[in-house]
Amino acid sequence: MQAQTRNRQWPWVAIGLSLAVAFTLSMVSPADSVQGDLVRIMYVHVPAAWLAYLAFFVTFVGSVGYLTTKDLRWDRIAAASAEIGVYFTGLAIALGMIWAKPTWGVWWTWDARLTLTAIMFFVYLGYLALRRTTDDPVIRAGRSSVLGVLGALQIPLVHFSVVWWRTLHQPPSLVRPDGPAIQDPLMLTALIVGVLAFTIVYGSLMVKRIELIKLDDQKAAIEQSIERPVAGEAVTVPDLGASS
Amino acid sequence: MKRYWKFIIPAAIVVIVLVVLVFSLNSSLVYFNTPTELAEQAPGDGRLRLGGQVVAGTVTDTTGGVTFEVTDGREAVTVVHVGAPQQLFQEGVGVVVEGTWDGHEFHSDTMLIKHDENYDSEKYKSGDKSYELQHPSGDESDQA
Amino acid sequence: MSEWGWVAFAYAVTYGSLGVFAGSIAVRIRNTRRSIGETE
Numbered sequence: 001m002q003a004q005t006r007n008r009q010w011p012w013v014a015i016g017l018s019l020a021v022a023f024t025l026s027m028v029s030p031a032d033s034v035q036g037d038l039v040r041i042m043y044v045h046v047p048a049a050w051l052a053y054l055a056f057f058v059t060f061v062g063s064v065g066y067l068t069t070k071d072l073r074w075d076r077i078a079a080a081s082a083e084i085g086v087y088f089t090g091l092a093i094a095l096g097m098i099w100a101k102p103t104w105g106v107w108w109t110w111d112a113r114l115t116l117t118a119i120m121f122f123v124y125l126g127y128l129a130l131r132r133t134t135d136d137p138v139i140r141a142g143r144s145s146v147l148g149v150l151g152a153l154q155i156p157l158v159h160f161s162v163v164w165w166r167t168l169h170q171p172p173s174l175v176r177p178d179g180p181a182i183q184d185p186l187m188l189t190a191l192i193v194g195v196l197a198f199t200i201v202y203g204s205l206m207v208k209r210i211e212l213i214k215l216d217d218q219k220a221a222i223e224q225s226i227e228r229p230v231a232g233e234a235v236t237v238p239d240l241g242a243s244s
Numbered sequence: 245m246k247r248y249w250k251f252i253i254p255a256a257i258v259v260i261v262l263v264v265l266v267f268s269l270n271s272s273l274v275y276f277n278t279p280t281e282l283a284e285q286a287p288g289d290g291r292l293r294l295g296g297q298v299v300a301g302t303v304t305d306t307t308g309g310v311t312f313e314v315t316d317g318r319e320a321v322t323v324v325h326v327g328a329p330q331q332l333f334q335e336g337v338g339v340v341v342e343g344t345w346d347g348h349e350f351h352s353d354t355m356l357i358k359h360d361e362n363y364d365s366e367k368y369k370s371g372d373k374s375y376e377l378q379h380p381s382g383d384e385s386d387q388a
Numbered sequence: 389m390s391e392w393g394w395v396a397f398a399y400a401v402t403y404g405s406l407g408v409f410a411g412s413i414a415v416r417i418r419n420t421r422r423s424i425g426e427t428e
Contacts, residue, residue, distance in 0.1 A: 015410065019403070030365035034332065037391040039363055041398040048402070087409050091402065098398045102391070104356045105330040111275040150255050157266075165273040166295070168340055173361040181361045184368040201406070208413050215420040222424055 008211070011204030022047075022190075022197035029190040041099040043190050046174070047198035048092035049117075053155050055085030055202060056124065060155075063148030066141050075141035078148050080209035082127050084202060089121045104168060112161040113169035120154045127151060137217075276340045279319040287347030294321060294350050295340040295358060303335055314339060314350075325352045332357045 022043070032039035062078025065071070096114070097107045108114065127147050134140050162171045173181045174191060182188045266273070276295035277285070296314035302322075303312040309326040310333075323341050333339065338360060341352035389397070 012410070012414070015406075019406075023399070030367055032363050033366045033369050034337070034359060035363075037395055040395045042363070044398060044402045087405070091405055094401055094405075095398050098394060098401065102389070102394050103332060103359055106356060109275075109356065112273040146252060146255055150259055153259065161273075165275070166278075167275050168356060168358055170359055170361045173363060176361070181363065183362075183364040187363055187365060205410065205413065208410075208417065212413055212417050212420065215417060215424065219420055219424050 011207045014204045015201050018197035018200040022194045025186075025190040025193050029186045030184060032187070035103060038099065038102055039187070041095060042173075043194040045092060045095040045099055046191060047194040048088050048095055050195055051198045051202050052085050052089040052092055052120075053159065054199065055081045055088055056120075056152055056155055058206075059085060059124075059127075059148045060152035063145035063152075066145045067149070072137055072141055075137075075145065076210055076213045077206075078145060079131060080206055080213060082124055082144075082148065084205050084209060086121065086124045086128060088198075088202070089117065089124065093117060093121065109168055111167040111169055112165040113158070113167045116154065116158045116161050120151075120158050123147075123151050123154065278316040279314055279321040280316055282321055282345055282350065283319045285345060287345055289344055291342060291344060293340055293342050294323070294345075294352070295338065296321075298333070298335050298337055298339055300335040314341070321350050322348075323350045323352055325355055327353055327355070330355050330357045332359065 026040050026043035029040070029043075031037045058081040059078045062074045062076075062081060065074030066078065096117075100109075101107050127144060130147055131140055131144050133143070159172075161167060162169050174195075180188055182191065276293035279294065279296050282292075282294055294314060296316045299313040299315050299320055303310060306324075309324065310329050311322065311324050313320045313322050315321075325341060325343075330339075333355065338358035340356040340358050341350065342354035342356075343350060343352035345351075
């Protein structure tokens with residue numbers, strides 16, 4: 001039991017270690033020639049946004065998996081990933097605002113990238129709300145996987161909004177046709193390691209979140225099995241009265 | 245399978261509406277006008293946004309503001325800005341200003357900085373590429 | 389606020405929110421395990 005407990009805790013260790021490495025790199029990397037130290041906000045803002053895409057993409061995969069196999073395990077993956085994705089989207093928006101105020105001069109503006117990101121955030125909040133509209137796991141999985149597939153259409157829309165329309169938000173620096181637009185190798189490393197670290201954080205959170213869903217399912221199953229004998233026991237009520 | 249149609253049909257309608265909305269709003273999704281587009285526009289009282297690069301050597305401080313030229317590489321428009329310029333405002337930087345166009349000058353009262361996607365350290369830019377000893381250049385091209 | 393002030397703000401939001409998010413999952417796992425009578 002002891003060994004099993006320790007095995008279960010590895011995701012927390014993975015989160016701590018990867019964030020420690022990413023944090024160190026983002027602090028020792030040099031300041032930007034235009035933005036100064038403000039560029040360090042990029043090493044958490046960009047990974048948060050990337051993880052939002054990845055998480056919603058996994059929700060898409062889980063939803064397609066459920067619709068084709070009708071296996072509830074796929075639905076668990078979709079649900080866990082959507083919740084973590086909403087968290088990372090919110091984090092990316094918050095960090096974007098903190099970065100925008102000292103650089104652009106405003107906390108928020110309604111350009112295409114920011115507006116579409118906000119819509120994506122609310123659509124996936126809607127996904128989480130939709131999951132609470134029924135207790136039936138099969139109906140819930142059916143409804144939410146449809147939204148999980150449709151919602152994923154927003155991922156390319158949000159990502160390429162900075163290329164398709166003229167926005168205040170700058171286009172991507174890392175993934176672009178002519179290679180990264182970050183010249184200093186230490187700055188580039190800080191960003192790439194940040195993305196990798198956040199990916200490990202995402203994976204670790206997924207493991208724990210799915211563990212929680214399984215436990216909740218077990219708990220619901222136990223509660224249901226307890227309720228049935230209790231209902232049947234009504235027959236024995238006279239017995240109880242006689243004995244007391 | 246039948247029950248899914250109850251969700252697929254409304255969902256498909258939502259998607260179609262969104263797609264139509266996005267493409268019909270295409271022009272509103274464009275955040276600012278370029279100097280070239282502005283030069284073709286008739287002057288008016290309507291507020292609009294102008295974006296471009298600050299032309300080097302054109303920045304002059306005025307009482308209560310700053311004037312400068314903004315270019316997209318083809319046309320240049322003079323901007324008369326009222327209010328303090330942003331912290332990162334400097335020659336060569338991207339700006340988006342908000343105000344009115346009198347056919348001649350752009351009168352702005354709101355300035356935003358539009359920074360590009362390029363990042364570099366002062367040290368590396370100045371030609372001191374000593375990091376390359378620690379990070380072989382193969383590292384970099386792998387990421388592309 | 390200084391440049392480092394903004395950076396500190398951003399990192400406080402990142403690690404603070406992540407701590408709350410991860411912590412809430414950990415607590416819910418522990419509570420659920422207890423309620424179904426499973427030892428940790």
